[in-house]
Every structure is written in structure tokens, then in C-alpha cells.
Amino acid sequence: MSPNGTLQAAHTNKVSVVLGAQWGDEGKGKLVDLLTENMQVVCRCQGGNNAGHTVIVGDKAYDFHILPCGIIWEGCESLIGNGVVIHLPGFFEELEKNIAKGLSGWETRLKISDRTHLVFDFHQHVDGMQESQREGLANTTKLGTTKRGIGPTYASKMNRTGVRLADLMDNFDDFSNKFSILADNYQVSFPGLKIDKAAEIERYKGLAEKIRPMVVESVSYLHTRLAEGKKVLVEGANAAMLDIDFGTYPYVTSSNCSIGGVCTGLGIPPKMVGDVYGVVKAYTTRVGDGPFPTELTEEIGAFLQKEGREFGVTTGRPRRCGWLDIPLLRFTSQVNGYTALALTKTDILDKLDEIKIGVNYVKNGKALDHYPSGIFQFEGVEVEYITMPGWKTSIAAVRKFEDLPQNAQKYVHKIEELLGIPMRWVGVGPERESMILRPDA
Amino acid sequence: MSPNGTLQAAHTNKVSVVLGAQWGDEGKGKLVDLLTENMQVVCRCQGGNNAGHTVIVGDKAYDFHILPCGIIWEGCESLIGNGVVIHLPGFFEELEKNIAKGLSGWETRLKISDRTHLVFDFHQHVDGMQESQREGLANTTKLGTTKRGIGPTYASKMNRTGVRLADLMDNFDDFSNKFSILADNYQVSFPGLKIDKAAEIERYKGLAEKIRPMVVESVSYLHTRLAEGKKVLVEGANAAMLDIDFGTYPYVTSSNCSIGGVCTGLGIPPKMVGDVYGVVKAYTTRVGDGPFPTELTEEIGAFLQKEGREFGVTTGRPRRCGWLDIPLLRFTSQVNGYTALALTKTDILDKLDEIKIGVNYVKNGKALDHYPSGIFQFEGVEVEYITMPGWKTSIAAVRKFEDLPQNAQKYVHKIEELLGIPMRWVGVGPERESMILRPDA
Ligand SMILES: Nc1nc2c(ncn2[C@@H]2O[C@H](COP(=O)(O)OP(=O)(O)O)[C@@H](O)[C@H]2O)c(=O)[nH]1
Ligand SMILES: Nc1nc2c(ncn2[C@@H]2O[C@H](COP(=O)(O)OP(=O)(O)O)[C@@H](O)[C@H]2O)c(=O)[nH]1
Numbered sequence: 070m071s072p073n074g075t076l077q078a079a080h081t082n083k084v085s086v087v088l089g090a091q092w093g094d095e096g097k098g099k100l101v102d103l104l105t106e107n108m109q110v111v112c113r114c115q116g117g118n119n120a121g122h123t124v125i126v127g128d129k130a131y132d133f134h135i136l137p138c139g140i141i142w143e144g145c146e147s148l149i150g151n152g153v154v155i156h157l158p159g160f161f162e163e164l165e166k167n168i169a170k171g172l173s174g175w176e177t178r179l180k181i182s183d184r185t186h187l188v189f190d191f192h193q194h195v196d197g198m199q200e201s202q203r204e205g206l207a208n209t210t211k212l213g214t215t216k217r218g219i220g221p222t223y224a225s226k227m228n229r230t231g232v233r234l235a236d237l238m239d240n241f242d243d244f245s246n247k248f249s250i251l252a253d254n255y256q257v258s259f260p261g262l263k264i265d266k267a268a269e270i271e272r273y274k275g276l277a278e279k280i281r282p283m284v285v286e287s288v289s290y291l292h293t294r295l296a297e298g299k300k301v302l303v304e305g306a307n308a309a310m311l312d313i314d315f316g317t318y319p320y321v322t323s324s325n326c327s328i329g330g331v332c333t334g335l336g337i338p339p340k341m342v343g344d345v346y347g348v349v350k351a352y353t354t355r356v357g358d359g360p361f362p363t364e365l366t367e368e369i370g371a372f373l374q375k376e377g378r379e380f381g382v383t384t385g386r387p388r389r390c391g392w393l394d395i396p397l398l399r400f401t402s403q404v405n406g407y408t409a410l411a412l413t414k415t416d417i418l419d420k421l422d423e424i425k426i427g428v429n430y431v432k433n434g435k436a437l438d439h440y441p442s443g444i445f446q447f448e449g450v451e452v453e454y455i456t457m458p459g460w461k462t463s464i465a466a467v468r469k470f471e472d473l474p475q476n477a478q479k480y481v482h483k484i485e486e487l488l489g490i491p492m493r494w495v496g497v498g499p500e501r502e503s504m505i506l507r508p509d510a
Numbered sequence: 511m512s513p514n515g516t517l518q519a520a521h522t523n524k525v526s527v528v529l530g531a532q533w534g535d536e537g538k539g540k541l542v543d544l545l546t547e548n549m550q551v552v553c554r555c556q557g558g559n560n561a562g563h564t565v566i567v568g569d570k571a572y573d574f575h576i577l578p579c580g581i582i583w584e585g586c587e588s589l590i591g592n593g594v595v596i597h598l599p600g601f602f603e604e605l606e607k608n609i610a611k612g613l614s615g616w617e618t619r620l621k622i623s624d625r626t627h628l629v630f631d632f633h634q635h636v637d638g639m640q641e642s643q644r645e646g647l648a649n650t651t652k653l654g655t656t657k658r659g660i661g662p663t664y665a666s667k668m669n670r671t672g673v674r675l676a677d678l679m680d681n682f683d684d685f686s687n688k689f690s691i692l693a694d695n696y697q698v699s700f701p702g703l704k705i706d707k708a709a710e711i712e713r714y715k716g717l718a719e720k721i722r723p724m725v726v727e728s729v730s731y732l733h734t735r736l737a738e739g740k741k742v743l744v745e746g747a748n749a750a751m752l753d754i755d756f757g758t759y760p761y762v763t764s765s766n767c768s769i770g771g772v773c774t775g776l777g778i779p780p781k782m783v784g785d786v787y788g789v790v791k792a793y794t795t796r797v798g799d800g801p802f803p804t805e806l807t808e809e810i811g812a813f814l815q816k817e818g819r820e821f822g823v824t825t826g827r828p829r830r831c832g833w834l835d836i837p838l839l840r841f842t843s844q845v846n847g848y849t850a851l852a853l854t855k856t857d858i859l860d861k862l863d864e865i866k867i868g869v870n871y872v873k874n875g876k877a878l879d880h881y882p883s884g885i886f887q888f889e890g891v892e893v894e895y896i897t898m899p900g901w902k903t904s905i906a907a908v909r910k911f912e913d914l915p916q917n918a919q920k921y922v923h924k925i926e927e928l929l930g931i932p933m934r935w936v937g938v939g940p941e942r943e944s945m946i947l948r949p950d951a
Contacts, residue, residue: 151756184755220668223668226754227664227665227754233759235887243886254699258698288756288881290880313668315777323670329766329774330770332768332769333771334770338847340786342780403733403777404729408781439731442625443624443674
């Protein structure tokens with residue numbers, strides 16, 4: 070440990086981070102993919118396979134849920150950090166699907182922290198049962214979880230009945246015992262829950278050997294890479310407004326998808342966090358229930374939904390759509406401290422005559438001086454908009470910022486001005502090439 | 511929001527942070543108290559009233575569990591951040607005890623985030639029941655929790671059945687409904703649990719009005735203070751090795767007491783985190799079960815326990831004692847990125863002939879290159895020590911580093927050298943004055 074400890078104190082290498090700035094599905098995958106070309110390590114720090122990134126390379130569309138996008142780049146290592154929760158059967162399924170699409174060389178490049186907590190099938194069943202329960206109760210609604218067991222697993226982690234990958238690696242009897250206690254607890258709480266403990270334990274015996282070659286102690290792994298000067302990228306899953314602390318609780322996911330999750334989920338101190346890129350969709354979308362002040366429920370909402378293909382990748386659920394929301398972005402920018410932004414799906418606005426931007430939340434005639442923290446604080450909130458003229462032409466083929474229609478440039482500049490943060494990229498289509506870089510921004 | 515948003519982007523003000531570098535009880539309270547003299551805001555970011563700081567001012571010993579230490583300084587605001595969990599009855603009890611000791615002026619200076627999660631009495635009962643359950647099972651031990659309901663409350667938070675202060679403030683019917691659903695859930699899981707729901711709801715009606723004047727939206731509150739140039743200190747509760755992610759799970763507390771908790775528990779981005787001070791006891795202690803490689807079970811252990819008064823403040827439980835552990839400190843330093851350290855309780859070593867420092871963990875004859883992540887990885891680990899001569903004289907009255915006995919200075923320098931981090935303070939007694947400052951370190 071001594072050499073690393075000493076090295077670590079000396080170097081000034083920092084990680085770069087990509088975070089969702091709204092309610093998810095901003096197109097983080099594409100930016101991560103772009104940046105990964107120059108990276109040597111790409112990490113996930115929180116969440117589980119409830120996230121979904123689509124990365125299009127040539128004629129192949131890779132689908133990542135738990136795998137870091139870096140995995141498709143030869144020469145790039147991928148790390149699943151301690152803050153992630155992992156469903157091993159789902160993990161191997163995803164791996165195999167992508168292998169079938171051509172993924173190779175992952176054996177030596179994919180690393181998983183032994184501190185990650187395991188998602189068991191029963192966590193997933195409990196997730197579903199909790200949702201049904203919510204639906205059945207008065208004055209409460211479902212949260213719209215993906216039923217991947219993420220919430221229950223983080224709850225087990227907090228109860229300190231959670232089972233970590235290290236438990237599976239180190240002592241199988243102890244693993245079985247921990248698994249069994251946890252399963253028993255859940256069966257008491259959810260009498261309808263059926264768990265074949267013996268069969269599960271047997272299955273995990275096999276999974277243990279399958280996963281073993283990838284397991285690392287990730288804090289020293291990552292700090293060693295940083296000390297060696299390797300370029301490291303962290304890809305956030307989910308998004309700031311789904312953060313367990315800062316999102317619109319309870320309509321959130323059960324991890325910190327804001328910047329703090331990078332520190333807690335990888336063991337990197339703040340002084341080693343460098344660029345923080347916020348990914349902003351050119352309008353706003355949200356899946357499932359919860360407040361959404363700039364939501365468009367009529368014609369334009371339906372237009373954005375259709376034009377932007379705003380349907381969940383896994384579930385097919387339509388996403389709610391609305392105008393860009395500056396108060397929301399100001400809030401997530403306070404929390405995350407973005408050093409630059411990427412505007413995605415700008416092309417989806419191509420056909421609109423006018424584009425609005427929500428610039429203030431107003432209540433009883435007064436602009437709110439902070440973002441609402443509770444659901445009820447959204448009641449009576451009205452959004453003050455500014456209206457920008459549309460550009461009424463396809464920008465899909467544009468590759469230089471100066472070549473964008475004046476009105477599209479104005480839209481970008483207005484957002485920069487309202488947020489005081491440079492817009493380094495402008496997305497004009499789903500392909501890797503369809504991302505205009507503004508190197509000076 | 512606009513003015514703050516713009517200001518925020520411009521300023522370079524950063525928060526300072528004090529963190530426990532071992533397993534807690536390092537004496538963070540004293541350093542926080544010292545630093546607070548020059549602070550305008552002192553914040554808590556995680557944990558609950560499971561923490562315990564003793565601050566001695568003149569002939570008064572203040573006891574803080576949930577209150578930030580800053581509260582005793584007039585002219586200093588105190589913030590309980592969103593990452594904290596709060597038991598309101600316990601909070602008011604603690605407040606009143608300290609008022610009886612002379613605390614005043616807190617009414618205008620104490621602020622609480624409306625995003626904090628509420629700890630209910632039943633969370634505390636469940637905490638106790640979970641511990642008893644663990645004791646009753648084969649191959650598992652109790653965790654040694656303080657039974658303050660901290661773990662179950664963070665679990666509720668993750669399950670998104672948690673109730674936040676905002677719920678209590680905004681709509682009492684909704685609060686009652688949420689309380690009731692949560693209580694019902696726990697009663698199913700713990701059939702022995704008795705909850706008088708109507709009485710509790712009635713009690714919280716009163717508590718709501720009592721707490722209301724202190725409740726703030728803490729992200730905008732804190733960012734505004736930072737933008738105004740106010741000096742902000744964050745006091746960590748618990749310690750790095752009790753961190754839910756990086757500690758010796760499951761013998762940990764249910765929050766991130768490493769540096770990431772500052773970001774997730776206050777909404778401060780890494781770029782606004784400045785000095786990070788690690789508090790290191792001159793030897794090692796640990797409360798409750800869990801691995802402890804440098805533990806001294808015989809004579810010297812008993813000496814340290816007695817001389818250092820190593821008994822829990824609340825519970826009276828004796829703390830396990832051992833030599834200073836460098837591999838542990840290197841690990842928490844990787845995670846936390848200390849910019850400087852404070853060595854406390856150096857005076858407790860006054861009478862020893864020799865003092866050892868654990869410098870390496872060795873297994874099968876080889877030094878480990880990373881800190882063990884799972885409990886079983888500690889098996890077969892032996893500690894390699896170096897031995898330093900003691901100073902055999904009281905240092906309690908020393909106020910300048912140069913006036914310390916040579917061997918005490920050597921002990922400090924050796925630790926600095928082993929960790930590569932400057933030791934800015936050396937504690938030689940419990941009083942505020944008994945902290946040697948080394949301004950150049
Ligand atoms: N039209 C268009 N589609 C984009 C753009 N950027 C990303 N996408 C697509 O938008 C979808 C959303 O991305 P997704 O991977 O679900 O979001 P993530 O979870 O934030 O990575 C994907 O199908 C992307 O290919 C863009 O600039 N224009
Ligand atoms: N003898 C001695 N006692 C100290 C020193 N620093 C702190 N203490 C005492 O050690 C105890 C531990 O501090 P405590 O508040 O429980 O730890 P915290 O939770 O880390 O703040 C308190 O009673 C302090 O007054 C020191 O340098 N020497």
C-alpha cells in the first residue's frame with residue numbers, strides 16, 4: 070500500500086464526470102461514448118441495471134444497463150464501483166447480449182468492486198410488490214420504479230443485512246448464511262414472497278466462479294490508475310432530479326445520481342474530481358409520476374413525444390414531455406457544479422414555430438427564490454416562459470456550430486446566458502457524429 | 511433563483527471539512543470547536559443523534575449529538591443538512607439540556623433542511639429488535655448500533671417510504687398518511703411492534719409548529735451563504751471506517767461519513783470543497799464488534815482504555831484500544847483526500863516506554879497492497895510494527911510544538927512521513943487550549 074499512498078498524495082490527475090441534469094434519458098450515453106475514445110478507464114458509481122444507455126456504433130445499437138459504455142472500446146478498462154448494486158444473473162445476460170452483437174475483449178477489461186451490493190431475485194419481486202401495494206392504498210401512487218430491485222437492495226444495504234460481492238468471494242458458508250437471513254427477513258415482511266433458498270444458494274455458487282476473475286478492491290484499483298496518470302471518466306446513471314436526496318422525493322431512484330455519488334460510489338475525494346459535464350435535453354422529459362412544472366399535455370407534448378421517440382427502452386412506457394426548465398437546471402447546477410454542458414436532441418425541435426423556455430417558477434405573483442423541495446410545494450407554482458423563434462429546418466446534417474441556423478444558435482446562447490455555463494456540445498441526431506463540439510465553450 | 515444562480519457560478523468560496531479518520535471518537539468535536547471561532551456557518555451533513563461530540567468551554571461540558579457544535583458560538587449559524595436523519599423529540603430534548611447549560615441565541619441561528627428524513631420512535635424500536643434478532647441467530651453477531659433508529663430510517667429513505675421534514679411542514683394530512691403507511695409496513699415486518707398511530711400523529715402536530723421556524727430549503731440557503739463569502743465548516747459525524755461504503759461492513763453506520771457525504775448531504779459540488787481535515791487519535795479505538803488488526807487485548811490495551819477514558823459517552827461501553835494503524839489511515843486518506851491532519855490525545859501516551867505504529871498488513875509473508883474490503887479478508891492478516899521510544903513525561907501543559915519532548919516530536923514526524931500529509935494540530939489534553947497549532951504544517 071505504501072507506494073500508492075505516497076504516489077496518490079503527489080499526483081494532480083482528476084476524473085471527468087458525465088451527469089444527467091434533468092429527469093434522465095438526456096442522452097448521456099452518447100456523450101460518454103464520445104469522450105471514451107480518449108479515456109483509459111470508464112466507471113459506473115451508482116444505481117444498477119435500472120439505467121439504460123443506447124450507444125450506436127455504425128449499424129450496431131448497443132444497449133447498456135449495468136455495463137459502463139467504455140466496454141465497447143478496446144484499450145479502455147471499465148469499472149463497476151462500490152456504490153453500484155448488481156444483479157449477477159442480469160449482468161451476465163446483458164454481457165452475453167452484447168457479446169452476440171460483437172463485444173469482445175471484455176474479459177481483461179471489465180472490473181467490479183467487491184464492495185458492490187448484490188441484488189437478488191427476491192429484491193426484484195419485493196420491488197414489484199411494493200409498487201402494487203402503493204397502487205392499492207388511498208392517497209398514494211406508485212413511484213414508477215423499473216422493478217429491478219434497486220430500491221430494496223439499497224434498503225438492505227442501509228439495514229446492514231445487505232450481501233456484498235466480497236461475501237460471495239471470500240467465504241461461501243458465510244455468504245449462504247447472510248443470504249438466508251436476508252431472505253427470511255423478507256419472507257416475514259412479504260408473506261406472499263416465495264424464495265427457494267437452496268436453489269438460489271446453489272445458483273450463486275456457480276455465479277461466484279463466473280464473476281470472480283473480474284472482482285477487484287476498487288479503491289486501490291482506481292487510485293493506482295489515477296496515480297499512473299490514466300484518464301478516467303465516470304458515467305452517471307439516472308439523473309440529478311431522480312437523486313434520492315435532491316430529486317422530487319419519493320419519485321426518485323434510491324441512489325445519489327448527483328455528483329456526490331461519484332465520491333461515495335468510487336472512493337474518490339473531491340479534489341480528484343475535475344470536469345463535470347451536465348447533459349441537458351433541449352426540452353424536458355420525465356418517466357412515471359411526480360411533479361413536472363413545464364409539462365406539455367396537449368399537442369406540442371405529443372409532438373415532442375413522437376418526434377423524440379420518448380418511450381422507455383425497456384418498458385415502452387411513454388415519457389411525459391415539456392419545455393426546457395431553467396429553474397430546475399439552476400438547481401441541479403448548484404448541486405452538481407457543472408463545468409460545461411451538452412445540449413442533446415436539439416434536432417427534435419426542428420419543426421416548431423416557436424420554442425419556449427421556462428425561466429422562473431412563480432407562486433402568488435412572486436418568483437420562487439429556491440427550487441421546491443417537497444411535492445406539495447409545487448402546488449400553485451406557475452412557470453414564466455420566454456418565447457424563442459424556431460428555426461424550421463433540419464439541423465441533422467450540421468457539424469459546425471456556425472452552420473446552425475441563427476435561431477438555433479440563439480436558443481443555445483440563451484440557455485448559456487440563463488445558466489451561466491458554457492454549452493460545449495450540441496446534439497443534432499442520434500449518431501456518434503451528430504454531436505457538434507464547440508472546443509472554445 | 512436567478513441572482514443566486516449567477517452569483518454561484520462566479521465565487522470561489524469553499525467549505526472546510528472535519529472528518530473522523532478512524533472508527534470514531536477521535537475528538538472531532540474539539541477541532542470543530544477550535545475552527546468554529548472563525549466560521550459563520552457550521553453544518554452537519556450525515557448521521558443522526560448517534561454521534562457524540564463533547565465540547566468543553568470553561569467549566570461547562572456541552573454534549574452534542576445532533577446539534578452542530580457551531581451552535582455555542584454567537585454569530586455562527588448552524589445547519590442540519592439534507593443528509594441527516596432527525597428524531598424531533600430527541601432533538602428538542604438535546605436542545606433543552608444545552609439551554610439549561612447556558613446555550614442561548616440559537617432561535618435565529620439554527621437551521622434545518624426540509625429534506626432531512628424523520629426518525630420515528632418505531633425506527634428506534636426496530637433498531638433494537640434487529641440487534642436482538644442478530645444476537646439470537648447462529649453465525650452472526652450484533653452490530654453494536656446505538657439503537658437510535660438511524661439504520662432503519664435510512665432504509666425507509668431508500669425504500670421511498672421515508673417521511674421528510676417537508677412532508678410535516680407542507681400538508682399535515684399527507685404527513686399523517688405517509689406516517690401511517692410506514693408504521694403499518696413496520697408492524698407487518700415486526701409483529702411485536704406496538705405503535706399508537708393516533709397519539710404519534712397528534713404529537714407530531716405539536717412538533718411541527720415547534721420546528722417550523724428553523725426549517726429551510728438548505729441547498730439555496732447554503733449556496734447563498736457561500737456566494738456571500740461566508741466561511742462554512744462541515745463537521746463530519748462518525749468516521750471513515752464506519753462509512754456504509756468504505757467501512758468494515760456490516761459493522762458500520764448507515765450513512766457516508768467519508769467526504770462524499772458532504773456533497774450528498776448538503777448539495778455542495780466537489781469544486782466548493784476546500785480543506786479536508788482528518789482527525790486522528792494518537793492510537794486506535796473501536797466501539798462494538800468488527801475487525802481491528804492493531805487491537806491490544808492485554809495490559810497496554812487496558813492502560814489506553816483507562817488513561818484515555820475510552821468509554822462511550824451515552825452507553826458507558828468500553829472502547830477496544832490498539833496502536834495507531836497506518837494502513838487504515840492510508841486507506842481513509844485515499845477516500846477522503848485529507849489536506850491536513852490533527853493528532854488528538856497524544857498526552858494519553860505520556861507514560862509509555864515504547865510506542866508502536868502499525869505500518870503494514872502482512873498476509874502469508876506478503877504486504878497487502880490494499881485495505882481489506884470484507885471481514886474475512888482480515889483473517890490471517892498480521893500487522894508489521896515499528897517501535898518508537900516513549901517520552902515519559904507529561905505534555906499536557908505544552909503549547910508549542912518545539913516545546914514537546916523530542917520523542918513526541920519524532921512520533922508526530924514519523925506519522926507525517928508515513929502518510930505524506932502534514933499534521934497541523936497536536937492535541938495534548940481535553941481543553942480548548944490544549945491543542946498545539948503548527949501554522950506552517
Ligand atoms: N435525435 C437525437 N437523438 C439523440 C441525440 N442524443 C442522443 N439521442 C438518442 O436519444 C436516446 C436517449 O438516450 P439514452 O441513451 O436513453 O439516454 P441516457 O440514459 O441519458 O444515456 C438514445 O436513443 C440516443 O441515441 C440527439 O442529439 N438527437
Ligand atoms: N486527553 C485528551 N483528551 C482529548 C483530546 N482531544 C479530545 N479529547 C477528549 O476526547 C474525548 C473524545 O472526543 P469525542 O467528542 O467523543 O469525539 P468525537 O466524536 O470525535 O468528537 C472528549 O472527551 C474530548 O474532550 C486530547 O488531545 N487529549
